[in-house]
Amino acid sequence: MQVYKEQDRYDIKNPVVTVGIFDGVHRGHQHILKTLAEYRDRVKGESVILTFWPHPRIFLANDQYLFKLLNTLEEKKGLLEKAGVDHLIILPFTRRISNETACEFIEEILVNKIGTRHLLIGADNQFGKDRTGDFEAIKSCSDKFGIEVDQLELKIAEEEKISSTRIRNALWNGDICLANNLLGYDFFFRGRIVTGKKIGRKMGFPTANIFSNETYKLIPRVGVYAVEIMVGDEKFGGMLNIGFRPTVNHTGEPPSVEVHIFDFDKEIYGQKVTLLFKERIRDEKKFDSIDLLVEQLKKDKIYAREILKNL
16 A cells, blocks of 8 residues: 655546545445445556544644544554555645635645546545535535546444444443444554553562553543453453552552453563453452452453453
8 A cells, every 4th residue: 555645746547536534444434445446446446545634623623632533543554554445645634724615625636636536425424614515515526527426325333323433432431342343343552561560460460561652542441351462473362451550559640551461471561562452341440458459350350261262
């Protein structure tokens, strides 16, 4: 996949284009990508995803520090490449672009820079200033430039449309099973192993503390999870705690992400790992003693192993 960050013109053969954020590259997006590939093959062209960075909501909204993304930019690149996209254009989202009408955007970017001949639009996709460019406005403008436009129906799951917002809400509520179903893959989180206080080791449950400097990456609801961990090319089972460790933490530290990896005793400080979320086990809880916490961790481990065994 060829990735472009900023360029005046793009050398793309008979471009078949779709425009969108594609946060999560979820099942709804995958439906668009599959259709995009079919169009590309039919017209003997090349598929193009045009997306924006930063996310327009981060750029424009007052809640930019609260808004979180399902994927980092690098994660999204990997998912789109895996889906077989030929070209990914990452257009810097600026104040000027935010003020362009849909027709201005189509002429300036899709026509003059990319040379678009075929445009695929999701059923709820709108672009242009204040998202006023609905399908009819996009089609009316595209017709002027000889662009063939098609609109796709929404993908539905559990009688609701599949959307990035719906998946974010599921993760914030700790509903990993719903989120994974809508994504079409396991939600994942990547980070580097950093040194912790080694309290878990003293209790017989050594943990790896995971740090990510990706400010906008979503972290699911506080609690205990059954997960799989990718360490290099190897995959291990484990249980993950997201939260404040109230039984042992009395200093008001920020929430941590730490994983106990089953049947694992290697030194991995400094290494990058990937967490694959499988199921939420319980809320985080403050116990009256360390002994009670240890007893609960033993139960969590049995339950997590059972979940992972049945996948």
